[in-house]
Amino acid sequence: MEDRTYVADAEPGDEVTIAGWVHETRDLGGIAFLILRDRSGKIQVKFEKDEMDDHIVETGLGVHRESVLSITGRVEEEERAPTGVEVIPDGIEVISEADTELPLDPSGKVDAELSTRLDNRTLDLRKPGVKAIFEIRSEVQRAVRETFRGLDCTEINTPKIVATGTEGGTELFPITYFGREAFMNQSPQLFKQLMAGSGLERVFEVGPIFRAEEHNTPRHLNEATSIDFEATFIDQHEAMDVAEAIVVSAYDAVDQNCQTALEALGLVDEFTVPEGDFPRLTYEECIERVNATGELDEPLVWGDDLSTEAERALGDDVGGHYFVTDWPSEIKPFYIQDYDDDPELSKGFDLNHPRMELVSGGQREHRHEPLIEGFEQQGLPPADFEYYTKMFKYGMPPHAGWGMGAERLVTTMLDLDNVREATLFPRDRQRLSP
Numbered sequence: 001m002e003d004r005t006y007v008a009d010a011e012p013g014d015e016v017t018i019a020g021w022v023h024e025t026r027d028l029g030g031i032a033f034l035i036l037r038d039r040s041g042k043i044q045v046k047f048e049k050d051e052m053d054d055h056i057v058e059t060g061l062g063v064h065r066e067s068v069l070s071i072t073g074r075v076e077e078e079e080r081a082p083t084g085v086e087v088i089p090d091g092i093e094v095i096s097e098a099d100t101e102l103p104l105d106p107s108g109k110v111d112a113e114l115s116t117r118l119d120n121r122t123l124d125l126r127k128p129g130v131k132a133i134f135e136i137r138s139e140v141q142r143a144v145r146e147t148f149r150g151l152d153c154t155e156i157n158t159p160k161i162v163a164t165g166t167e168g169g170t171e172l173f174p175i176t177y178f179g180r181e182a183f184m185n186q187s188p189q190l191f192k193q194l195m196a197g198s199g200l201e202r203v204f205e206v207g208p209i210f211r212a213e214e215h216n217t218p219r220h221l222n223e224a225t226s227i228d229f230e231a232t233f234i235d236q237h238e239a240m241d242v243a244e245a246i247v248v249s250a251y252d253a254v255d256q257n258c259q260t261a262l263e264a265l266g267l268v269d270e271f272t273v274p275e276g277d278f279p280r281l282t283y284e285e286c287i288e289r290v291n292a293t294g295e296l297d298e299p300l301v302w303g304d305d306l307s308t309e310a311e312r313a314l315g316d317d318v319g320g321h322y323f324v325t326d327w328p329s330e331i332k333p334f335y336i337q338d339y340d341d342d343p344e345l346s347k348g349f350d351l352n353h354p355r356m357e358l359v360s361g362g363q364r365e366h367r368h369e370p371l372i373e374g375f376e377q378q379g380l381p382p383a384d385f386e387y388y389t390k391m392f393k394y395g396m397p398p399h400a401g402w403g404m405g406a407e408r409l410v411t412t413m414l415d416l417d418n419v420r421e422a423t424l425f426p427r428d429r430q431r432l433s434p
């Protein structure tokens with residue numbers, strides 16, 4: 001529609017054509033109102049029954065909620081209207097009629113279960129507070145890309161159909177690839193390392209990762225979006241600087257550019273941009289702090305992974321984003337480098353929000369021999385990864401990087417209950433469609 005005006009742009013005195021969904025109608029007798037909604041907001045349309053063409057009045061008041069209309073008319077100032085203006089229609093067209101029965105109430109007056117909302121995502125996204133989440137997610141991804149570019153990184157796209165897994169054998173989705181076994185990729189890990197070792201040196205990717213994990217929790221998806229970073233001639237400390245810069249820049253961009261969306265979520269007063277300088281606590285310090293809180297039934301011992309309860313206790317204790325560094329080697333993957341002077345200790349790190357883990361990363365093992373040993377220690381046959389390991393024989397600089405879950409970043413930023421709320425069409429144990 002060439003001459004369409006968004007309702008938020010309708011100014012008194014304008015002759016406009018507006019188009020969108022019927023949010024509600026109110027018939028007061030001699031006068032009636034229709035609220036029309038589009039991506040910019042809502043506007044009141046006034047029907048004065050005695051003064052208007054019957055066809056216009058009947059059409060406007062006869063359609064069901066959520067039908068799509070196009071209305072032409074004059075915009076007038078009206079201080080009693082919700083936005084201070086209203087449209088006096090002189091033409092109306094029903095473009096698409098909606099059923100009387102809707103599977104959920106897009107006005108949000110009646111709450112729906114998350115599963116009903118996800119089954120009817122199109123209608124669910126008509127609620128301003130839901131649409132706002134995805135406007136913010138889009139801004140986060142824009143800001144992340146811009147910040148990476150500012151850090152001299154090249155955006156890459158790596159295959160999602162692969163021959164081998166990297167993040168542990170039990171979490172793979174097998175597929176059939178022309179009669180051969182293949183898998184959906186769990187992480188761009190090996191490819192981004194290979195690209196760091198190419199002439200590109202500093203790379204990032206925003207793309208899907210697939211995890212066949214059994215967990216059905218508010219933090220786990222079976223298809224997630226990973227923001228990945230990898231760069232040469234940096235160590236784990238510089239990689240952490242970049243992770244911190246990315247998180248802060250995402251919050252900053254939302255603060256600068258998403259005030260309307262934050263308002264729709266009721267977060268304008270609460271939203272704060274983290275200041276950075278996230279504490280960098282060693283794994284050992286974390287274990288001690290968690291145990292000192294007395295929150296766990298069983299104290300953690302060195303070598304344990306941080307359980308959900310442990311992360312929560314630590315998050316409450318620290319009170320903001322924090323890194324966990326210097327993990328035990330045995331609970332980090334083969335591609336993470338160990339300290340030469342203490343091989344029990346690795347150069348891997350996590351970045352956590354007080355509510356959940358956001359990032360894993362580390363300095364990588366770039367030396368061929370120790371890399372092969374790492375495969376063997378993890379029970380992975382090095383021969384299956386030859387396409388990767390052989391490149392470590394042809395000049396592989398030291399490098400480091402990390403992966404960050406986009407859904408978790410948005411979920412924690414907006415204090416949502418469940419990562420599924422920050423995912424348009426989540427994939428989990430129960431859900432394969434829509």
Ligand code: AMO
Pocket residue numbers: 167186187188189211213219220221222224226229357358359360361362401402403404405406407408419
């Ligand atoms: P990891 O497996 O820790 O590390 O994943 C990195 C980050 O991705 C997000 N994430 C998930 N989000 C939702 N549902 C899931 N099932 C899920 N799995 C992972 C989390 C997590 O912190 N190759 C390494 C990264 C690296 O070292 O560069 C990796 O994939 O936010």
